Structures are given as structure tokens and as C-alpha cells.
Amino acid sequence: MDDLDGVAGPVPGFGVAGKARVTVRQLLDHTGGLPFAMVPPPLGPDRIGDLEAKTAAICAMPAVYAPGTRSICTSGVGFGLLGQILVNTDPHKRGFAQIAKEELFAPLGRENTGFGAPLDAPGRVPVSFTPQNTKPSTPMMLRMLETAMDENAVVPSGNACATIDDVSRFTELFRGRGTCNGYRAISAVLFDCARQNHTGDFLHEAFGFEVEARGLDPVPARFTLLGGYVRGTGTCSTRPDSPPRPRPSPPSAAPRRASWSTPSAI
Template sequence: MTPSARDANFNEEALSRLCKAIQDDIDNGRMFAASIIVGRGGNIGLQKVFGTVTPDGRAACDDDIYLAMSVSKSFTAALILRAVDQGRFTLDTKVADILPDFAIGGKQNVTIRQLLNHTAGTFRGFLPPGISAENLGNLDQYYASVASIPIDYAVLGKILVATDPKERNFRTIAKEELFDPLGMEHSCFGLAEDHENRVPNHTGSLSKDALVPEKEARNMPDSPALYSLLGGYVRGDGHYLTGAGYTASPRAFYGVGGGSTMWMVDPDRDLTVCFFSAGFIEGLHHLERLSKINDVALSACNW
């Protein structure tokens, strides 16, 4: 599909401002590369790539494959909701009714709904014990190593495997039930390291750009961006950060991947935005960047 601002009912000048905002972030050292698609009503109004995706300077291409980060949770959630539609379980099914080992450590009443909306009370800050980094992608090993402790695991994929009538692994379920039907032929869980279109998401010379009390107290310079934090969690009244954009409609929803990725849908404007980048930044600043990108995209919508 050839992008057309006119066919998608976009203001071309506003889309130009959106491209400039992304290029400015690259020029100012906040990322190395980016790819964005903006569409309305089934028509693509903007599809463009920016910057270089590898440390040796390869220019970004339309067929680059990015690390989705936590945007991939949206894929798993969609598969879970599809399984609910199929009657395999409900949102209020207890996880332990499907995966009995999960009940250990006070988790016996956690439901699938609570896993989806991050209210299960489990903590994700530590790597599980007894498993090496290269085996983190092995769902069976990962689940076995963490089922007995009340911290750090994502079991929605394991639930899909345990209830799959065809007894497929998670990667195959995602391919056959989600990616293939939607025509997402280049999307997958797990990509060969030597794949020619793989974008190595690296930090290179980027600054960590995070508020670190120890650094501030000692008036130390910014350190390299060796990690990224995703967002902040707040309680109480006041103004909340939103990656959807402050001019988005109340029904708008979005997904964010740590320091680099995002999708957003505003159903009232029939607007979809998808943004992937190479080079992590600190999570709160990532949300601010996404809010700016989406606000400019929203301003491009001709009513």
C-alpha cells in the first residue's frame, strides 16, 4: 500500500512536523534510527524510516525487523483474549486451576485477569534462580524455575500452551493464530541472530539520561545508557503521564516497549500509530517522546 496523506485524510504539513520531530531526536542523540507508520480508515498516510540501525552505519530500511520489547505483551494478551472467546478459560479463571504449580508461594488465587492488568502482586525485578540467560527463551525451563517463588515470571504464554488443543509450542501458536492471519509475515517470537533484517537494539554512546540520586548528589556526569527503566507508577490525584498523547480521545489506548517502541489507537479519530526505534532511552523520557509523537500525529487528522 502506497502511503497517501490525502487518501488517509491527513494534513501533510502536520505529518512533516512529525517527521521533523523524529529526525530531531536522532540529530540530538536520543536514538539512532526509527520507523513509523500512521494510518486512518485502513489507509496509510505516512510510512517512513530514519537514521542508521547498526553501529557500522547501515541505513534504516522498510523491511527492518525491530526488537518489540514490551509491545510483544500486546500479542500475548490478544492470544489470551482469543482463547477466552473460544471458551478455553475465562478472565476470572485461577491460574493454578490450569497450572497447579503456580499456587505455591501464596499465588493460589491469582487470576488470568490479574496477570493481564498487572494486579497479581508478583514482582518482576529479578531474574529467576537456576536458569541461565541463554535459556530465558525456553518457556518450560523458565516456568519450572519460577513457579515455586512469588516473583518474576510471565505465565500467560504457558497458559496458552497448556490449554492448546493442538499441543503446539508458544512460538507456533503465535505464528498460526495471530501473525499469519493478520499478514504479519515478518513478526515472530524469537529471531535468528544472523537474520539480515534484524535491528540490533544497542545503546552505543547514548546517555542513560535517568534521575539517579547517587549521581545527582555527587554532581557526576551522565553515564552510558546501559539500561532503561519503563515508565513510572503513581497513585493519587493529579496529572498522569500518558504515551497516547494529551490530545487523544478518552477511548484511546496504547502499548509501550521499554525505551524504544509503541503503538497507539484512537478509535474516535480512527487513527493508528506504530513507532519502533533503535537505541534505548530512559522510560519516563520515552513516554514524553511518545506523547509528543502522538500529539503531532493527532494534530494531522483532518475531521
């Protein structure tokens, strides 16, 4: 696939209600017109691990803004669609967790990493919230994490479990510009492209309520295509109280295209 390909092709039923032009890249950089939600309505938190049901709900919902014009963190719904694309296009008809295990974790030597773990697994860390970060939604979040995120929950944006040693090995993938343990997950050129700021001077609108409530400066998005942020200059999502500075320039009008056939050949 190509990261500028439309999502509607590999996900039948998606390209309706203002979503026909959404691309794979826009799911990666959180500009695809989808809402900020862990679970798409009308599903409840108990369905967070049902990838098929979540995909159907996302396909039915309208875009909440014109794709490519704003940036709202959509890991819950956008990354869920990316996981569904992997499943829909896999020639071996594997599930998401199996694809991740066989095409990424195992080749990288991460034997103790995977998506999903039994609720009584000894390695699970109890969920807790500090008093400062306890909100009306906290009880719901606790129930979801402690009852729905089990070994059968398919959550491409989370629910992954690993040992600290495996996490350390994964950081070597970034230090190696896409190569670790003798395995090339992505090319160095593609890695360098993916790690840049792909949202220009868009604001991180998922922080809107926090910004208003705390009287903070707007937080720039600065999303990469690797699932995280880059610092750049100015305020940062990890330091929302930093003094404002000039924002980065918008992304190029002609972004570099990235194509791949199989994960091992990226």
C-alpha cells in the first residue's frame, strides 16, 4: 500500500459522510476528520476490544471536520482503522495481534511483547490515578482497563504488554533508524521521513479543554507518523506551561510518498 492511498479502499463502507478523501497518512498523523474518542459511539467502553464492531461504528459516523484541515488525537479510532487495514489486507488472514507478533515483535527479538494479556497475568501493573488527575470519567476508565482490556481485546492503539528489557530493545529500533537485531522493519529513508513533524502549525485540539481550564497557551500538535510527537520549537504537549515560541512551518504541499508491500520489505 501507499500511505497516501485512501482508507475507503481497504475498509469497505468507510468512504461515506465526508470521509471519502481520508488517507492512510491522515490516520497516522491524526488529521483524518475523526473524533477524539477511545471507543466510537454508539459503542460503550466495554466494546473497546471489539475491532470489527469499532470499525463498523467508525464507518457509519460522519467526519467531524474536513480531513487534512485540523489535528485531533485519534489514536483510539484512527489507529483502530489502521489495525483493521492490516487485517483486511493480510494475505494469510491473520488477526491483528498475530500480525504484530510475527512481523514485528518476533523478528526484533522481543519474545515477551504482544497485544493483550489475561487480567490475572502476574506481569500486569495495577491501574491507579493520582488525586490531581482523578476526574468524573476516572471510574469508567478504571473499569475499562481492569475488565475489558484482556487477552482477547484488539486495541491497536494500546493493550500491548512487554517487559522492560523488551521496551529497551524497541528503543534500539529508533536509534537504528528502522533496523534492530539485524531486522530492518523500515528503511532509513522512510524512518527519517516518518519521524518529522507532519502536522505543521496545527494545534493539538485534544488538549483544548485542558488549555481553557488551566489558562495555558495552545499546544501544537507536532505529530509524526510513528505514533508520537516531536519537540521542535515552542510549547510542547509534554510541557504545556512552557512560554510560547515561533511555531514550525507547515508541511510541504507535496509530501514524499512511502510505499510498501509486506512489513519485512518496507
